[in-house]
Amino acid sequence: MITEKQMRAVVARGYGGPEALELVTIPLPEPGPGQIRIRVEAATVNPVDLATRSGALVEAGLMAARGYTGIGWDVAGVVDRLGSGVTAFAPGQRVIGLRDLLDVSLGAYSEYLALDAAAVAPAPPGVSAVAAATLPLNSLTALQALNLLDLAAGDTVLVTGAAGAVGGFAVELAARRGLRVLAQASAADEEFVRSLGAEWIVSRDASDLATDVRRLVPGGIDGALDTAGLGIRALAAVRTRGAYVTVVGGSAPLPLRGIRVHQQWISSDGAALAELAAMDLTLRVADILPLERAAEAHDRLAAGGIRGRLMLVPSEGP
Incomplete structure (x- = not known):
């Protein structure tokens, strides 16, 4: 029986396949100074969650091994309690x-999560918690990567994986900045990617991506995300002396031909997230599952082919 000072959460007990995920009953987290406790209405299942659970991030030296590990980055919910010093949010506010x-x-x-207030933003108005929870990690990743590219309106940009969660936001945000977007996507995703603002499409299955790009943009693209x-x-x-940014750890190539090469690592940014929440971006939900079916969600994400995000909610329904 769960008491009023307890909650349910899914953690990874050790590392391995989806079977490493375990639904546990633990004490409610208390917000520290500068923090907010959120009553979770929805959490997103992202590829980084699979890498955390499997132990791949431990092997890569990105985190220390531990007996059990919290899973999940994105959250949407309602402010439940404020830590000392927090004045920008109020109990009952959707965030x-x-x-x-x-x-x-x-x-x-x-069911509850304490976050630094600086990592939190008001939820987009008129959007369900399930849809809103798809926004933080993927849109911030796209925004921060575009900032690293540092391209000007009218410049050309290649977005690989343009139909994915980060890629879709990257196409949409780049087009809104006045960039001319060349998107790599499958034929089945072409219509959707064009609706986000892509001017050109190159096939995801192309054997020579660079040749296909240069046929459309002679001399090469100004930047690649x-x-x-x-x-x-x-x-x-x-192009020579252009720019390249990857969001996939360990995939950054050498900076040949004077190209600026960056590996983008995500960081929370409540102010930027608030701006993104006000942009009416395209939010995609693939399916909604209760918290206790997290292992199933990991299986489905690992199998591939999903457009939009799988979402976990503390109880059945959005």
Whole structure:
């Protein structure tokens, strides 16, 4: 029996396949100074969650091994309690937030979560919590990567994996900045990617991506935002002294031909997230599952082919 000072959460007990996920009953988290406790209405299942659960991030040296690990980065919900010093939010307010710490015992797969107020933003108005929870990690990743590219309106940009969660936001945000977007996507996703603002499409299955890009943009693209981790294949499509940013760890190529090469690592940013929440971006939900079916969600995400995000809610329904 769960008491009023307890809650349910999903954690990874050790590392391994989806069977490593365990639904546990633990004490409610208390918000510290500068923090907010959120009653979770929805959490997003992202590829980083699978990498955390499997132990891949431990092997890569990105986090320390621990007996059990909190899972989940994206959260949407309602402010439940404020820590000392927090004045920008109020109890009962609908919010979204990003947990960007890897080595923690509690993540967004939970009924309550405490986050720094600086990582939280008002939820987009008129949007369900389930849809709003798809925004933080993926849109912030796209925004921060575009900022690293540092391109000007009228410049050309290649977005690989353009139909994915980060890629879709990257296409939409780039087009809104006045960039001319060349998107890598399958034929089945072409109509959707064009609706986000892509001017040109190159096939996801192209054997020579750079050649296909240069047929459309002679001399090469001004910048590449590589959400698919193609590395040198995407870099080859960039003009000399252009720019390249990858969001996939370990995929950054050498900076050939004077190209600026960056590996983008996500960081929480409540102010930027508030701006994104006000933009009426395209939010995609693939399916909604209760918290206790987190292992099933991981299986489905690992199998591939999902457009939009799988969402976890503390109880049945959105």
